Amino acid sequence: MSRLVRSLLALCLALLAAPLSADELRPAVIELIEREGGVWVIEWKLPVAALRAQDAVLLAEPLLPAVCTASGAPVRRAAPLALLGQQELRCRGNMAGQSFGLSALAGGTDAIARLIPRGKPAQTFRLTPEAPTAVIAAEPSAMQVLRDYLVIGAEHILFGWDHLLFVIALVLLVRRPWAVVKAATAFTVAHSLTLVATSLGYAGLPSRPVEALIALSIVFLAVEVALVLRSPEPRTFTRRFPWAVAFAFGLFHGFGFAGALADIGLPQGEVVTALLAFNLGVEAGQLLVIAGVIALLAAMMRFAPRFERPVLGGSTYAIGAIGSFWLIERVIG
Incomplete structure (x- = not known):
């Protein structure tokens, strides 16, 4: 043959x-959100439909910017086909140049990271197993959004x-x-x-x-x-x-x-x-x-x-x- x-x-x-x-395009999502009084919240959603239990555990830990510290233990809960988490943070200084994301991305999947400050434009990043963290820019880049969403769209039709x-x-x-x-x-x-x-x-x-x-x-x-x-x-x-x-x-x-x-x-x-x-x-x-x-x-x-x-x-x-x-x-x- x-x-x-x-x-x-x-x-x-x-x-x-x-x-x-x-x-297959149900990526992990992690968001760093600024609220009133200098309080920040980090929230994450981790799909588990196609992952083994040990893979889900690997995905479950967010990485915080160096200028942020956690205020209490994270709150985790299960949702249909996903693990959800939330943790309150105290952050000092400028976020530009800081990194945040996930400790690992198992199963070869990608993730979306978003920074949502008060009164400023949000920033969106695509995370990969090779680069599971994002570096916060001083100003969001339209070229970054163009590049990341172009890849996400191609992956959606291919996977x-x-x-x-x-x-x-x-x-x-x-x-x-x-x-x-x-x-x-x-x-x-x-x-x-x-x-x-x-x-x-x-x-x-x-x-x-x-x-x-x-x-x-x-x-x-x-x-x-x-x-x-x-x-x-x-x-x-x-x-x-x-x-x-x-x-x-x-x-x-x-x-x-x-x-x-x-x-x-x-x-x-x-x-x-x-x-x-x-x-x-x-x-x-x-x-x-x-x-x-x-x-x-x-x-x-x-x-x-x-x-x-x-x-x-x-x-x-x-x-x-x-x-x-x-x-x-x-x-x-």
Whole structure:
């Protein structure tokens, strides 16, 4: 069996072994907030859905700026899929140049750190396992916000399994490069509209039906791809106008993107920059996925055409099975 075929079969197995939680962008968040009378509070939220117990313990300790001391013991409590903590601080002097963050980031996840002083612009930082602390700047930088939210947006499409499977299924359905471009553009325009509208407070839907509809979109496209494998002639509306279906489902995916962005938060004073960067990051990740799938399909057609149908069939049924599980889980779970 050729290396290409082994790679494609490995992709199918990876899809079958995908995490049961569809949306992986639920990062840890730590906030340093100034209140009246020189009192500061540090608050943190640590997701534990995909972590082992010992990993959660590693994440549970915030690192304080050197000019701050704790006023009493931290208060910790459990919430659905997260550990929450809060501690009151006394801080003296200037915060510029000080570091704060988390003692460690387990499981290869990122985190968001925010400094929220009274009467001054907030600062937002992206923490990584390699750099789990942030250095407070004298003034917040728009370039910093642009860079961090660009990466967060790209990570969301690459590690948010529900959006990722929808894009892959869309490429498998359309196949033709120009048609893929049109469908992907329609999907982009649609989810950008609802992402921006929801983030700015002009629209919104409850998260549970949105997540169920996103899962339904994956199942729907998987069924269409299966029908194409049986009869390639474009008889259904979806197969004749895939861009229209991509646009319609893209609206609901935009609500999903907005929900993930709401978990992260938008930096005060840099809302437009953060929204633009997040959306550009999503598009960059989406284009990377599309280009990768098209390249794999082209290589398979050239070097191993006899394996095309079994590999595509296996991938399609894997996508449909995962989407069906998510749909049932989100409707009755």
